Amino acid sequence: MIKKIGRFLISFRFAIVLFIAIATYSIIGTVIPQGVAPEFYMEKYKSFGNIMMILQFNKVYSSFIYRGLLLFFLVNLTGCTIDLLPSQMRRIKDDYFPSPRKDSENLWDHKKDIELFKLQLLKKRFKIYDTEKGFKAAKNRIGVLGPTVTHLGIIVIILGSFLGNLFAYEGFVNLMPGETKTFMEQGFSIELEDFYLGFREDGSTEQYYSDLKVFENGKHKDSKKIWVNNPLDYKGLSIYQSSFGWVSNLSIKDSQGDILNQSILKNNEQYFYQPKHLTVYLYGYYPDFSIDQMGQPMTLSQEVKHPHYAVVLYEFGNYIDSYITEPGQAIKYEDIEITFEDSFLYTGLIYRKDFGYYFVLIGVLFLFIGLLMSFYYYPKFLVVEENSILPITRQNIWGFTLQMKKILQANDESEKEEV
Numbered sequence: 001m002i003k004k005i006g007r008f009l010i011s012f013r014f015a016i017v018l019f020i021a022i023a024t025y026s027i028i029g030t031v032i033p034q035g036v037a038p039e040f041y042m043e044k045y046k047s048f049g050n051i052m053m054i055l056q057f058n059k060v061y062s063s064f065i066y067r068g069l070l071l072f073f074l075v076n077l078t079g080c081t082i083d084l085l086p087s088q089m090r091r092i093k094d095d096y097f098p099s100p101r102k103d104s105e106n107l108w109d110h111k112k113d114i115e116l117f118k119l120q121l122l123k124k125r126f127k128i129y130d131t132e133k134g135f136k137a138a139k140n141r142i143g144v145l146g147p148t149v150t151h152l153g154i155i156v157i158i159l160g161s162f163l164g165n166l167f168a169y170e171g172f173v174n175l176m177p178g179e180t181k182t183f184m185e186q187g188f189s190i191e192l193e194d195f196y197l198g199f200r201e202d203g204s205t206e207q208y209y210s211d212l213k214v215f216e217n218g219k220h221k222d223s224k225k226i227w228v229n230n231p232l233d234y235k236g237l238s239i240y241q242s243s244f245g246w247v248s249n250l251s252i253k254d255s256q257g258d259i260l261n262q263s264i265l266k267n268n269e270q271y272f273y274q275p276k277h278l279t280v281y282l283y284g285y286y287p288d289f290s291i292d293q294m295g296q297p298m299t300l301s302q303e304v305k306h307p308h309y310a311v312v313l314y315e316f317g318n319y320i321d322s323y324i325t326e327p328g329q330a331i332k333y334e335d336i337e338i339t340f341e342d343s344f345l346y347t348g349l350i351y352r353k354d355f356g357y358y359f360v361l362i363g364v365l366f367l368f369i370g371l372l373m374s375f376y377y378y379p380k381f382l383v384v385e386e387n388s389i390l391p392i393t394r395q396n397i398w399g400f401t402l403q404m405k406k407i408l409q410a411n412d413e414s415e416k417e418e419v
Helices: 002-009 012-031 038-054 057-062 064-092 114-123 141-167 357-375 397-418
Strands: 127-130 135-139 169-175 180-183 188-199 205-216 219-226 232-234 237-254 259-266 269-273 278-286 289-291 297-299 308-315 318-325 330-333 336-353 380-385 388-392
Touching: 002 012, 002 064, 012 057, 012 064, 038 057, 057 064, 064 141, 114 127, 114 135, 114 380, 114 397, 141 357, 169 180, 180 336, 188 237, 188 336, 205 232, 205 237, 205 336, 219 232, 219 237, 237 278, 259 269, 259 278, 278 297, 278 336, 308 330, 308 336, 318 330, 388 397
Parallel strands: none
Antiparallel strands: 127 135, 135 380, 169 336, 180 188, 188 205, 205 219, 232 237, 237 259, 237 336, 269 278, 278 308, 289 297, 308 318, 330 336, 380 388
């Protein structure tokens, strides 16, 4: 039973299933914006939003499902490679010569000078093995390891991706326009110059844009506009557009209109006004305000068309009242006025350093070498005996046969020139 499971895990059939699953998940990760706030998926994908969050479609490449698929594919490919390696090593040895195929074309012609043909093969870097009936020739025996080197490249790439996901240095930061985030270890800082949303014709949010500036030692080094799946890469650190939110300006004034206190609040944040033991709780800012069927406040879009605030007041922790106000509309409480003047957007950024980067580079190099060995430096054999010249190869028999015909034809032309 254990052997059957082991054979299945390294089987070609299981590899195809895993490849399709990984490709499908990768397509999902490309099509669906990654790392955005959960509210985005609930708003855009409606009833499928919860399913997407459970399946971690919001963070495909670091999800346990994707990592599991990569791990199984790594086991499959490693097992398959180890299983094939002994037979490939036997085919590298000088005593190995494959049998000609039944449909192999015989290039024999009694008029041909076989010794001259042998010299031409030596010039083409074939290794000659004399036999009782003639000779055999072989070239590019090492090419039989092409699939193994290709597999090794894929294994290193997957391993780098897997380790990169597990041990990546990453974090999250919210920035408002004009604010700065410093990365001490990397020796630079970023400033959010501006953040804004792009909208479709129906008013739904199409994209989030952050205009970033990069500084080193106080000097401006670079600028870039980033959006979802288009990060800023600087000194090995990738900075991704992730989420957004609204920040609202709160003012508390006396009856004469003089400002007593000011603050800024995000949705679901509160401010405590000590003189009155009053808590001002911003339930939410709604740029395109409406009321749902349950009587709850909601926004139809993120475009500022009909802005309102939902505010709750508490005194000594006890509920006072709830309010729906427009920008600049005061909530009067005793001898003070509570006003939310306006709101502006802030951005959420994910920063990440992937330690699997160099693994991927090395893997790509192995992959390139393996493909070159498999499709260009593939093994070529020739059996020359009495009344037969048989080319043998598993990759491109037609091309190899044509090459041998040209060598034999060139021998004829050289003989004519000598005459």
